[in-house]
C-alpha cells in the first residue's frame with residue numbers, strides 16, 4: 019500500500035485576504051467563496067493561520083476536540099504565549115475534563131425544563147413589545163425597535179441581574195467578540211471602556227446581586243451542591259452575560275432581514291407560525307451571527323489532504339460552511355422550505371452553543387407575536403451593517419409593515 023499523498027504546508031494555497039478588514043466585514047461572501055474554491059485548507063499569510071471554509075472540513079474540525087483544543091483560546095491570540103484580555107471562560111476556552119462540569123451544569127440550567135416556564139411569559143412580553151412598536155407607526159428601524167429591545171428586556175431578568183446598567187451589556191459583548199479577532203481598530207475602539215464595563219459585569223456575577231429564581235442563582239446553587247467550584251460560578255454567570263445578548267440581538271435582526279428581503283417567506287410563516295423555529299435556524303445558517311472561531315492543534319492533524327502540525331491556529335469559518343454549495347442547494351437563498359439542521363451557526367460538537375434553546379425561544383416569541391398582527395413586511399430602505407471581528411450584525415434594518 020502506498021501512503022496517501024499529502025500537500026506540504028508550504029504548498030498550500032495562500033491568500034493575503036484580511037477577514038477582519040472593513041470591506042470584508044461589509045460583504046464577506048466573495049471572500050468566503052474565494053477561500054472555499056482555493057482548497058480545503060488555505061494559509062492566510064497576513065496572520066499565518068490556516069483557514070477552513072468548506073462545510074466538511076469545518077464540521078470535522080469543530081467536533082475534533084481531542085486534536086483541536088479550545089484551551090489555547092478560540093480567538094486569533096494564542097493563550098499559551100499571549101495574555102488573555104480577561105480571565106478565560108471556564109466553558110468556551112476550556113477542554114475536557116475541566117470543561118465538562120461547567121458545561122453539564124449550564125446545560126441543565128438552560129435546559130428545556132427551565133425554558134418551559136419562561137415560554138408563556140416571553141410570548142406575552144413579545145406581544146406587548148409588538149403592540150408598542152406597531153402603535154408608534156408601521157415604518158421603523160427593526161434593530162433599534164425590536165431586535166435590541168426584546169433580548170435586553172427578557173434575558174437579563176431571566177439571568178436575575180438588577181435593573182441598573184443593562185445598557186452596558188451590548189458594548190461589553192461587542193468588545194468581547196471583537197477581542198477574538200486581531201488587535202485592529204475595532205478592538206482599539208472598545209479598549210477605553212474595558213475596565214469600566216468588565217467591572218460592572220463582574221459585579222453582576224456575584225451571588226449577592228442576583229435574584230433568587232434566575233439562571234444566575236441556579237448556577238450558584240450548583241456550586242453549593244459541589245457540582246462546580248465557587249470560583250467557576252461567577253465566570254459561568256459571566257458567560258451568560260457575554261454570549262447571551264449580542265448574539266440573540268443579531269440573530270433576531272437576521273431573521274427579520276431574511277423575511278423582509280425574501281418575498282413570500284413571511285406569507286409562509288404567517289400561514290403556519292410553527293415555522294418560527296425553522297425560520298430562526300435558517301436565519302442563523304444564512305447570516306451566521308457568529309461567523310468564525312479558532313482552534314489550536316495539539317498534535318499533527320490531517321485535514322483536507324494536509325498534515326497541520328501541532329501548535330497552529332486554525333480558523334473555522336462557520337459562515338462560509340453555512341453557504342457552501344457542496345452542502346446546501348441555493349445556499350444564498352433564505353428559504354423556509356429547506357431543512358437547515360446541521361448548520362454550523364451554533365457551532366458543533368462539545369462546545370455547541372449551550373444557550374441555543376434560549377435564543378430560539380426569544381426569536382420564536384418575537385416571530386409569533388408579529389405573525390398575529392402583521393400581514394406584510396418589506397424593506398423600507400437599505401440596511402446598514404455593524405462591523406465586528408466575530409459577529410455579522412446589522413446596525414439598522416428599516417422595515418415597512420402592513421397589518422392583518
Ligand code: Z7Z
Pocket residue numbers: 107108109110111194195256257258260261265308408
Ligand atoms: O463563556 C464565555 O464567556 C463565552 C464568551 C463568548 C462563551 C461564548 C462566547 C461566544 C459565543 C463568543 C458566540 C462568540 C460567539
